[in-house]
Amino acid sequence: MWNNKEKAIELILVLKGNASVVHESVPVSSRNNYDDIMEALQRKYGGEHKKELYRMELRGGVQKAIETLQDFALEIERLLQLTYTGEHQFLDMRFVPYQSHHSLKPSLLRWQKKRQ
Numbered sequence: 001m002w003n004n005k006e007k008a009i010e011l012i013l014v015l016k017g018n019a020s021v022v023h024e025s026v027p028v029s030s031r032n033n034y035d036d037i038m039e040a041l042q043r044k045y046g047g048e049h050k051k052e053l054y055r056m057e058l059r060g061g062v063q064k065a066i067e068t069l070q071d072f073a074l075e076i077e078r079l080l081q082l083t084y085t086g087e088h089q090f091l092d093m094r095f096v097p098y099q100s101h102h103s104l105k106p107s108l109l110r111w112q113k114k115r116q
Contacts, residue, residue, distance in 0.1 A: 002060060008034040010056055019045070054083040 002010065011034060015023050022044045023037060030036035058079045063072040 002057075004034045005032055008032050008037055010060065011037055011053070014052070014056065051083055051085075054079050058083060 009032070012023060012031075019041065022040050023031065026036055026040050058076065061072075061076060061079065063069070067075075
């Protein structure tokens, strides 16, 4: 997963229009702090932006070195449910391996290739 600064940078890159103005209202010393940016956006917009943030986490999610495949899959499933809340009663999990294939530990990728 991303650290606080990486999340802040990714968030700043996708801010547009009024949201980027909100970012400029954050004190300079806190402009690279994800939590401070999120707090300012939350004050301005409430929860509107959360789905896009969850999508961003899905796109950038990487399995941690100490994270089991099952834990990683649970995190992906959690983010999918948060991202698509109310849009689908049942999520089609078949695309998850494709989505997160690049995110797996190298040893798991080698194992997966051997099985094919």
